[in-house]
Amino acid sequence: MNLSSPRSVSRRDAVKWILGAAATVSALDFEAFGLPGLPTGIGTDPNLHKKIIPWERILTAEEMKTVTALCDVIIPADERSPSASAVGVPDFVNEWVSAPYPQQVGDREAIRAGLAWIEKESAARFNKSFSELAEAEKQQICDDICSAARAKPEHKKGAEFFSRMRNLVAGGFYTTPEGWKDLGYIGNTPMAEFKGPPPEVLKHLGLA
Amino acid sequence: MPLITPSKTQPSYDVIIVGSGAGGGMAAYVLARQGVKILMLEAGRNYEPEIETPMFETPKDAPLRGAATPDKHFGFFDATVDGGWTVPNEPYVVKKEGQWTEASDWGALSTTQNFMWWRPRMLGGRTNHWGRIALRMGPYDFKPKSRDGLGLDWPIGYDDLAPFYDKTEAVVGVWGSNEGLENTPNSSPGVLQPPPAPRGYELLTQKTCKPLGIPVIPSHQAILTKPINGRSACFYATDCGRGCSIKANFQSTTVLLPPALETGNLDIITDAMVHEVTIDKSGRATGVHYVDKKSGMQMHAKARVVVLAASGCESARILLNSKSALFPNGLGNGSGKVGRYLMDSVGTSLSGQIPILENCPPHNEDGASAMHMYMPWWKYQEQLAGKLGFARGYHIEFGGGRRMPGMNNPAPDNLTGGSYGKKFKEDARRYYGSFIGFAGRGEMIPNDDSFCELDPDKKDKWGIPVLRFHWKWSDHETKQAAHMQRTFVDIIEGMGGKVAGKPEFDGAKAIMAGGTIIHEVGTTCMGDNPRDSVLNQWSQSWEVKNLFVTDGGPFASNADKNPTLSIMALAWRSSEYLADELRKGNIG
Known part of the structure; x- marks a missing residue:
């Protein structure tokens, strides 16, 4: 959950809207994980100009192959933007699930279990590793787990994993310059004046 | 310093x-x-x-894309040092599930602490x-x-404090407008700075609220739109919650x-x-x-x-x-x-997905990071006449639109039906910027x-x-929180939108824990x-x-x-x- 996004209201609410509205990365119950100040975390007074990741990345090379393949199944390249793996999202997934905080530890367990399940499924259905499957084969597995609402009972756990993975990959991808460009986010740049919406936006909103 | x-x-x-x-x-x-x-x-x-504020850093420049952690409760870039809902070495005691216990929760939204x-x-x-x-x-x-x-009652009245509001606003630098609304005082002429132009979704909200009788007016924010005393005016980028190295906002x-x-x-x-x-x-x-x-x-x-x-x-x-x-x-x-x-303060919030905001032409909507408009309390007379069932009012804060994408999924599963691949990318483009969140901030009566x-x-x-x-909240506060939820539903549906999640009309469940609003x-x-x-x-x-x-x-x-x-x-x-x-x- 990014609590530091530009804030029209308060951070508190931003979080809640993200939780409620935009299906965040594993909307786990924070409260269960209320353990402050873990020693290997970023600390309560980090240098905000430096990105220092104090923990080791723990996914194995095999797991990373599966993560990379999944990243690109979820966000492949198209005419507008590159694939998730082309902008470093697999490494971000590793950074995330390796973090020592309770929420991330929870994600780690769920995602490692999910990766193992995907591999088992690939082997059972196609006798290959997931990353070696043809696109149509990957989709055959992912179609079974892409929707929690539609998933069969035996795929409910898989669907939970896929949703969590999709949220992580989306969060990782849409925070890159390429992701911003894809969405049409063009802020974070100084302006002498804020002029409000241009005419085409007013028209779009029926306010012109 | x-x-x-x-x-x-x-x-x-x-x-x-x-x-x-x-x-x-x-x-x-x-x-x-x-x-x-x-x-x-x-x-x-x-x-x-001046030195420490991360002014243009993006979520990608932070560990975990800037997400909240037990170390930094409001996210990596938040201008809070060694603090938050817990402070190292400085415990406090709360009631949780009926027991006195040392406070440890750092997620204000899910806390069971009192x-x-x-x-x-x-x-x-x-x-x-x-x-x-x-x-x-x-x-x-x-x-x-x-x-x-x-x-x-206070031992002083508004007139005793009004001159000091003027002085404070002039030194702090507050933008706003004088609307002459009930119990929503004007500042003296020349004190307030001009408010920035409203964003698209703020104008849309204003239009929607008009038939509901809810005023939507420029917020008052301690952010400069004109330079004063060697401080720069806002350059409409970077979240105020990180602090401000150009001193455009008040610290x-x-x-x-x-x-x-x-x-x-x-x-x-x-x-x-x-x-x-x-x-x-x-x-x-x-x-x-x-x-x-x-x-x-x-x-x-x-x-x-x-x-x-x-x-x-x-x-x-x-x-x-x-x-x-x-x-x-x-x-x-x-x-x-x-x-x-x-x-x-009484606090509760609700967000909506607004179809008319989908696929909006890209434009820079950062503004001054804070809300440019808000809704002051508008039912003083009905309330005094006893028609509302609770005694005190609230204002509404709102935000959304095309804010800086952070560590969240712009195309939630419940809207996309679980899309992935190229379809998911199209969905993300469609739904990004189409949410508005509303938060009530209401008066609590001392008890x-x-x-x-x-x-x-x-x-x-x-x-x-x-x-x-x-x-302990009284019925005045919990009923007020329920009223907030109803109002948010009216606004969201008035915009042709859909409530994200479920509104909570049980005020005792809707209201956030004491202290959460940090007032x-x-x-x-x-x-x-x-x-x-x-x-x-x-x-x-x-x-x-x-x-x-x-x-x-x-x-x-x-x-x-x-x-x-x-x-x-x-x-x-x-x-x-x-x-x-x-x-x-x-x-x-």
């Missing part, structure tokens, strides 16, 4: 100020400029926004990251008991402390944890005991006057810990009201069951007894007599004439107006009185 160390202090000062945030910063600003010699003691570390207490440990305190919403209390807000029979550290230091009348010591006000045989304050956190040494500083501005609850804690034969229940606590009438006191057992790292919190006021309330209040109208202790409190503690009510601006205006008024009394030789 040029600071001194404990060994460099003067033998004595006119005034010791405990805390460097809104109340302490303003007291220092006013007193130093009047020639009063001040020692300011701040429990946290030095903090320099109270959440936000504290930073840095120069400037919470002013470094606050929401910059700077609303004046109105005439009704000072006399609520006279109006509806509930709660407490005590950029706006109040530098000019106070320039007078040569202010010494500041950081990492100084004050825990007791000392007195002489006659019961006058003589100074404070503090722990120099760097050395762990017990220190004492002397002054003619002590001003507490450590935050409502922390100041109450210091008073309760200042026990003596003369003041067995804590200093200045003859009324028994220290720690009592603790208030926060006998919401207060802080010293925990009988627990102590912090330095052996100082800590606070424990009692909390901590009322623990040393002012009044018109020493039996029922801790302070007089000048925020001066009834019993100890050279003791003042200038944080949120003096509040006798907690209107829906976010308290920081009023804390500063009150601190200014009290400080002028204090300087005058010092000159006359009446105190100290």
Whole structure:
């Protein structure tokens, strides 16, 4: 959950809207994980100009192959933007699930279990590793787990994993310059004046 | 910030100020400029926004894309040092599932604690990251008991504070407009800065709210749209919650402390944890005991006057810990009201997905990061006539649109039906920017069951007894929260949108835990007599004439107006009185 996004209201609410509205990365119950100040975390007074990741990345090379393949199944390249793996999202997934905080530890367990399940499924259905499957084969597995609402009972756990993975990959991808460009986010740049919406936006909103 | 160390202090000062945030910063600003010699003691570390603020860093520049963690509760870039809902080495005690327990939750949205207490440990305190919403209390807000029979009246009225609101707004730099709405005061001509243009979704909300009878007007924000006093105007990028290196928004550290230091009348010591006000045989304050956190040494500083501005609850804690034969229940606590009438704001929120916002032409919607518009309370008359079933009002804050994408999924599963691949990318483009969130901030009436006191057992790292919190919402607050939810549904549906998730019409479930809104006021309330209040109208202790409190503690009510601006205006008024009394030789 990014609590530091530009804030029209308060951070508190931003979080809640993200939780409620935009299906965040594993909307786990924070409260269960209320353990402050873990020693290997970023600390309560980090240098905000430096990105220092104090923990080791723990996914194995095999797991990373599966993560990379999944990243690109979820966000492949198209005419507008590159694939998730082309902008470093697999490494971000590793950074995330390796973090020592309770929420991330929870994600780690769920995602490692999910990766193992995907591999088992690939082997059972196609006798290959997931990353070696043809696109149509990957989709055959992912179609079974892409929707929690539609998933069969035996795929409910898989669907939970896929949703969590999709949220992580989306969060990782849409925070890159390429992701911003894809969405049409063009802020974070100084302006002498804020002029409000241009005419085409007013028209779009029926306010012109 | 040029600071001194404990060994460099003067033998004595006119005034010791405990805390460097809104109340302490303003007291220092006013007193130093009047020639009063001040020692300011701040429990946290030095903090320099000009150097430390991450102005253009993006989520990608942060660990975990800037996500909230148990180390940084509001995210990596939030301008909070060594603090949040928990502070290392400084526990507090809350009730959780019926048991007294040390507070440990850091997720305010899912907490089962009865109270959440936000504290930073840095120069400037919470002013470094606050929401910059700077609303004046109105005439009704000072006399609520006279109006509806509930709660407490202030010993002052709006007219007493109005000149200080003007002065405060001019120094702080507040944008807004004068709309002349009921109990929503105008500022004097020329005081407010011009508000920025509204964003698209704000105009859409305004249009939707018109037939609902809800006014949508420019917010009042402590952010410059025109340069003043060597501070730049906002350049409409970077979240205010990170602080501001160009000083466009208000922080005590950029706006109040530098000019106070320039007078040569202010010494500041950081990492100084004050825990007791000392007195002489006659019961006058003589100074404070503090722990120099760097050395762990017990220190004492002397002054003619002590001003507490450590935050409502922390100041109450210091008073309760200042026990003596003369003041067995804590200093200045003859009324028994220290720690009592603790208030926060009622808070609940709801968001909606608004189809007309989908696929909006890309445009820069960052603006001043804060909301440009808001909805003041609009049902004063219906409420007074008893038609609402709850006594006090709320305002609505809202935000959304094409904000900087952070660590979240722009195309939630429930909207996409679980898409992935190229379809998911199309969905993300479609849904990004199509959400608006609404948050109510409402008045809480002080009650006998919401207060802080010293925990009988627990102590912090330095052996100082800590606070424990009692909390109870009344029906007025929970019904108000339910009303907020209904209003949000009306607005969202009025826009043709869909509520994301489910509205909560059970107010007791909708309302957030006490303290969550971080509008901590009322623990040393002012009044018109020493039996029922801790302070007089000048925020001066009834019993100890050279003791003042200038944080949120003096509040006798907690209107829906976010308290920081009023804390500063009150601190200014009290400080002028204090300087005058010092000159006359009446105190100290």
